[in-house]
Amino acid sequence: MKRLMSIALLCAFVAASVVATRFAVAGEEAAPTRLGQDAVCTRCHDESETKPILAMYQTPHGVTADARTPSCQSCHGESAGHLVGDKDGKGRPAPDVIFGSKHTPAGYQPSAPLAQTEACLSCHKAGLRTHWSGSQHQTNDVVCSNCHTVHAANDPMLVKVLQPGVCFGCHKEQRAQTHQFSTHPLDAGKMACSDCHNPHGSAGPKLLAKNTVTETCLTCHAEKRGPFLWEHQPVNEDCTNCHTPHGSNISPLLKSRPPFMCDECHDGPHNSQAPYGTAVGGIQGGGALAGGNPNSNAVGRACMNCHVMIHGSNSPTGAFLHH
């Protein structure tokens, strides 16, 4: 019944929203911009530029029939001084907004980060960009054009197999980790950073796409969501208590190897109180505990040889995560 009420509430909201569109303020319609306005710029700027012009017409910014399509000046500003030219012999003034973090070949310094991002956010402020202001990237002066190549026919940030290369330009620890023994399939192009992260800012930690670490991971790993009859506290709270998502020398993406990983939280119950050194090597006749042979509590999966339902169990006999 509650579920039905929830659905009904959502439907009501949708219906109300549609009705509300009838009262949308006409003045809020985006002013149409046209390709023709670009001619002001393309008289001088063409495909010889560092950022070629024409490929942009293959992108969503180049659909002239869409009233929202920007002209060059929509993003770069009216740039009146630049259009006038080298009037006082001191060189042509820069356009109003220069994107990027480095000076241009013409020597123009990039605009302040806020001016750059506002040029984009004037249209792209909602949706994924909701949490941009005050986000880690914004605070560190990252601007849209550091990641997005809007003049290119295919913005690499929006192509799954290319996106990690963009992110790794700054996130070099993560680049190295993706070459480790156990990884997510980024190098194979089957995942992108944005499958887990929202680089524009988010309500979650570490710019995660969802509200929490666990919620983000369970988007794909729903089999670990439960709720289980027998729960395991660190699983409920944060997957990164045990896993390191970008790469590890210990499979599967583990921060440490049982039994030592388990020892970080358990000391006393069962064999967690027992010191294992060379015994974990599983070498018969060497490095053994008393008794002469390696102990199944220590070797291979160690604790998880038996406590296999480490993410939780739904068996009535699984109180110890055995079943």
Add this chain to the structure above:
Amino acid sequence: MKTAAEYLTVKSIAIAIAIRAALMLFVAAPLLAQAQALDAGNEDVRTLIYPLSWLEIGVINVPTDSPKFGEYNGLDRSGAYLLANVELRGGDAYQQGDGSTRWQVRGIDLGTTSRRLEANVAQQGLWNFGVHFDQLRHYTTDGSYQTPFLGSPGDNLFILPPAFGVINTTTTTSAGVITSENRGAQSLSASQLAMFHNKNIYTERRDTGLTAGYHMNAQWALQFDFKRLGQSGAKLIGSGTDAYDLSDAGGFKYGGERIAILMNPTEYKTDTLNLTLNWTGRKGFASAGYFGSIFHDDYSGISWSNPFVTGGTGGAPNPAPGTSPGAAFPLSTMSTPPGNQLHQLNLSGGYLFSPATKLTGGLSYARNTQNASYDGTYTLVPNTAEILPVNSLDGLVVMTHADLKLTHQASSALNFVAGFKYNERDNRTASHEYTFLDLGGEELSAVNIPMSNKRTQFDLGADYRFSAHQKLHLGYESERINRWCNNPLANNAQGELSATNAGYYTTASCVQVPRNSENRLVATWRASLGESVNVNAGFTHGRRSSEVNRSFYNPMQANNQGFENYGYLAFFDASRRQNLFKAGVTWQATDRFTIGLNGRRTNDDYDSTLGVQKGDTSSANLDASFSYSENGSVAAYASWQRRTRDLLSASGRDAIVLRDTLWSNNFSDRDNTVGFSGKQKSLLGGKLDLTEEFNYSSGTSRYVTNLVQNISAAVGNSGSSPDIRAKTTQFRFVGAYRLNTASSVLAGYLYQRLKSSDYFYSAYQFGFTPTTLLPTNQQAPNYTVNTIFVAYRYSFR
């Protein structure tokens, strides 16, 4: 109009992107993007604004079997693979007229199990629709896994061949009843060894979905996404096999733990729905949405023959065949993940009070339910009635989220941000007492403990820009975590107290640390020194404190297995001081040469008497790139990473005062990565592009255990574990030669080598069976693969 050569020059960014792509995937669309960039050189302006479509057909030769090499790319087997990629794009929007329709069909790696096919069409600004299919076969073994069980990956019943017989265990009997076993003395007979056979273990994901959107007007838009993620195959899992002995009159009393490594089926389906209504106004914006995730498991459990039945005579299992359900050998059963659902309502939005002041926030409410039947999730033991208070969990977790953030630009130099986040996982599942037979053979009772937690965070920050070239960020962050259980049964669950320890917990609660508080101070400085040098430095200091419940009882501590020793805390619960330092410098020496160095170090000091004492992480990264001409560039990087963790623990259990039987374990992880890449464009008269990439990664993990105090060497074990090592070498080389404006030939070579050693596998080898662990013959993955491909590409507009 520019010349062809000039076009190639100005297309450097596109080519760079294409080259990078080619190196990343080796066999995929990026190769074609590379050729696309080449082709663009001879196109006139019109064609530059009209998209290129292309088809590619070729062959990949893989000379060596290696599931680890093919872990994600589908090239697991030796032989020839079809290389097939396609991208078709069109629509009247490209005519720059009145049309706004665009469509695209893209197929990537269609000849492998790592294929993707997608199509979408949109009338921009009005509606969009798309479908996709993505397949990913993930190999989790290197092909060396062997098992005597009959069955295939994806099954949930694994039985032994009738003639397999019982795995020997040296036993002592008295009056026909086994009184003791010599664990670790088993050996497999020649006939048993002959029944081991290889199984290739992988789990395959098939992601099928559609997306649709409708823009009602400039303010309102509706977006819908649906995805079905189907999984099949298996992953390996241990199993605490229910080992029978004859000490019980009925012959069914469990007597110990036996371990077989099984193919745990991953026959799952996850349906994900996302429906969002977006509104964008002049000063504000908002989204309201529904997110649903419905997980289904084809099975409720997995069953397998018990090969460790002790006692009996000869090779005949005991109990006699047929007395246990379904097989000659008694069957053990454990659960698989239960089906569950998540339904979430989301609201988010923002409002611009002024150009300088913004408020954003969000609310979420979700219900996560699970009510899968217990049937088929546990071993059915003849003549033993399980006591189940309920037949399914009827679990409910309510998750709520709220966030609010206010940002204000006080001046061009000064910004403020204040934020609040709240996340609650409220587990409203009922608790019951379950009576069951444990692996150890005892009849036990335990209460399920549905745990809840909430996390409340505040943060304040200020950015001050001293000049256009220098900026300082200061911040304060506060976090509180509360944990609890909702019902008295869970809050008062108690285990079996030994007389000597009675009183350590009397009215137990469900969590050991009901509250954590952490405060952090953050400072970051960034500056530009001249026009070519950028530097940054940062420091974060955090203090986390824990409120410890000394009466904590953990259900995992029942069965006389003791409770955590006095003074011991789990690392994620424990009080901690954390210091993080980071710094970086980038020097753009010229327009063609850039070099950068950055690093960070984190020190964690825990305030626990026992448990993790400290942990450090360090890293340094060096990058350099050089464009030696308009058509050539090289880049190189090196990364150095270190991680350590020191643990102090106590031997023994049930201490109510601090124990002095101490041992330590120190972990270290050392990872080094270096790489090089290069690209050369417009060779052979502008017809040939080459790219190369080399990566080398070396990782070493080691554990060292020391007996610190009052532990006899006879019961303890010290020393260093064998190193866990993995060294990966990868070299990729790709070339694209343009035959004419429509045709290109692509060719490439990939060398990849993995050398790994891991003591993990020692226990699973034939030849000895330590302590009741059935061997699997699994080996640490090692491979050397030389792969080549050649392809023909046809492009058109």
